[in-house]
Amino acid sequence: MTDTFMGYRRENGKVGVRNLIAVIPSVFCSAKVAERIAYQVPGTVPFRHPVGCSQVGEDLEITAKTLIQIGKNPNFAGVVVVGLGCERFSPYELADGIAPTKKMLETVVIQEEGDSLQAIQQGTKLAREMQQKASFQQREEVPISELMIGLNCGGSDMTSGLFANPALGIASDKVVEQGGSSILSELTELLGTEHILARRAMSDSVANEICEVIQKMENRLLQQTKNSSNKNRNHLISKGNYDGGLSSVVEKSLGSMKKSGNAPFSGVIRYGEEPKVKGLHLLDSPGHDGEVTTGQVAAGAQIVVFPTGRGTPTGFPGIPVLKVTGNPKTYTKMKENIDINAGKILTGESTMEEMGEEIYQEILQVASGKTVKAEILGHDEQFCITRVP
Amino acid sequence: MEQETTAGEKNSLVIDARDNVGIALTDLKVGDMCLVSIGNKVVQVELRDDVAFGHKFALKTFAKDESVYKYGEEIGKTTSSVPIGSWIHTHNMYCDRGLKE
Structure with missing residues (x-):
């Protein structure tokens, strides 16, 4: 018998110790929209960062892999990806990377929504829905x-x-x-x-x-x-x-x-x-x-x-x-x-x-x-x- | 590398039997006596400098470019000769790792 803790079992079998929604910008240009979305919905956390564009080679690859892996972390029951639309690291590539976890996942792109206010509104609705679904999950002994x-x-x-x-x-x-x-x-x-x-x-x-x-x-x-x-x-x-x-x-x-x-x-x-x-x-x-x-x-x-x-x-x-x-x-x-x-x-x-x-x-x-x-x-x-x- | 680090009332400590520096466990003053165990031996050292909490003092007299040992490993070399009981820090110790080929 080993020691146990009470965690949140995710769709892919991994276990989280927190039950939050991550709001992840694919590029620094969408960081404020991501923050505004998270500000509106308790139980969500934004990931402000200064990267995602004007990078090349291994530097951009490490940014891409890391953002995907953050989204996959089992402390997050769901992820809202927020992109600008023209960046080198596509928000869709970020979402595709997280998708195999089968966790709740949505993508909002500012240039497709219209402007930053419309992107905040759309992202807030999606995050709110996810947060409500996540709130019903129970901890179990693992x-x-x-x-x-x-x-x-x-x-x-x-x-x-x-x-x-x-x-x-x-x-x-x-x-x-x-x-x-x-x-x-x-x-x-x-x-x-x-x-x-x-x-x-x-x-x-x-x-x-x-x-x-x-x-x-x-x-x-x-x-x-x-x-x-x-x-x-x-x-x-x-x-x-x-x-x-x-x-x-x-x-x-x-x-x-x-x-x-x-x-x-x-x-x-x-x-x-x-x-x-x-x-x-x-x-x-x-x-x-x-x-x-x-x-x-x-x-x-x-x-x-x-x-x-x-x-x-x-x-x-x-x-x-x-x-x-x-x-x-x-x-x-x-x-x-x-x-x-x-x-x-x-x-x-x-x-x-x-x-x-x-x-x-x-x-x-x-x-x-x-x-x-x-x-x-x-x-x-x-x-x-x-x-x- | 095994160590007994429950410090209690002591004013100083030697981590590993191979070490040639002691560690101040409180702010020590010039003239303070430090009684430390090095392996099975007990050594008494009188401080030649003030040695602040967490800082190191010489358990022996060092020649220039002699290795300084803490945790049983070399942490640097002396830049000059250093008498027993002296404070050892960046003013009389250097380490090249990451800085010079």
């Missing part, structure tokens, strides 16, 4: 093997690597041990850990892939720092990381990887794609909080667990982002933003094992419907699709 969690830390200080990340690693191992899935990422902040991560790969080919994607990311950093016109832009970690006691990217990396516990790596996921098997994966994304969690949600993560030492309030549209800090002072200061105080390890009120269990139990409750602080306060800043130079 095994934790249906759960995929994204791991991302932001605003790190040394307490992240020492307390919050290892405690989260214990929780992540519990999910993976029972057949669930977990995703580590932030490759720009895994430099110096590749030999450790590769040892945990399930096969030689996965080990090679881990080393290869981290090497590629390092080459990209080398290119960017070498060509920089302003040498002050060449810091690989932030001012707050330095202030918090981290002196190098490798020091940050060694703490960062602890989020993934000790489980073996089943595979590497390309950005905008989903894993082929369950278990722990490494997602190929730079360390930007939003780019990471967007890639994780695109891969199918229904929850993100987010350690933060310095303290950050950000969240993701339609996806609970559970905040954990290892810094007791940050918890006291940012109680309205942070869900779990892993700083109790530092103050001696809790052991590492107990804290791992506390995070794990909170993940199960959030999966069953308990809201996290970022959701309640409306934080949705993290949706941000990575770009390829």
Whole structure:
């Protein structure tokens, strides 16, 4: 018997932990119409983004795949696609990509409706109908093997690597041990850990892939720092990381990887794609909080667990982002933003094992419907699709 | 890489027996004594600098370009000789990863 949670079983068998309608623009030009539609209908979430046109090649392909995958995420019972009409990434291609999930799906195109007001009106009617149908769906008991969690830390200080990340690693191992899935990422902040991560790969080919994607990311950093016109832009970690006691990217990396516990790596996921098997994966994304969690949600993560030492309030549209800090002072200061105080390890009120269990139990409750602080306060800043130079 | 990180009342901590830096668990001042366990050994270090919460101090005297170990792994090298008890940070430690070929 594994642990269970109460989730929403979708038409394609996947399970959501939320029951919302996504309003997704295919291009930045239709972002405001999408927002206005979502504003009119509670239970819907808009996905504002700045891409979808004037892009070529792999960059446009990653935008296309990611927007499709966001629509497929099982936290969304239905999707309203909103297009302009002349963009490179067609709204119909976006809808066709989501269609195999058999979830509720409609497309509104501004240039076909007439103008933005008519598109808002049409989109609002469609979203309203979907929301009503979704409202009748019930949660059911499902095994934790249906759960995929994204791991991302932001605003790190040394307490992240020492307390919050290892405690989260214990929780992540519990999910993976029972057949669930977990995703580590932030490759720009895994430099110096590749030999450790590769040892945990399930096969030689996965080990090679881990080393290869981290090497590629390092080459990209080398290119960017070498060509920089302003040498002050060449810091690989932030001012707050330095202030918090981290002196190098490798020091940050060694703490960062602890989020993934000790489980073996089943595979590497390309950005905008989903894993082929369950278990722990490494997602190929730079360390930007939003780019990471967007890639994780695109891969199918229904929850993100987010350690933060310095303290950050950000969240993701339609996806609970559970905040954990290892810094007791940050918890006291940012109680309205942070869900779990892993700083109790530092103050001696809790052991590492107990804290791992506390995070794990909170993940199960959030999966069953308990809201996290970022959701309640409306934080949705993290949706941000990575770009390829 | 296994570690006992229930910190309790201690003012500082060494994560791994291979490490040559300690971590301040509170804001420490020059002259403060730090008693840390490194594997089975207990070592006492007197701080030569103020070391803020979360920052590192030298458990030995480093020569220039010597490796700094934390979590049992190299996190960078010293830019100068660094006496035992000194604060170790970006002013006396560097790391080339992602920056230079």
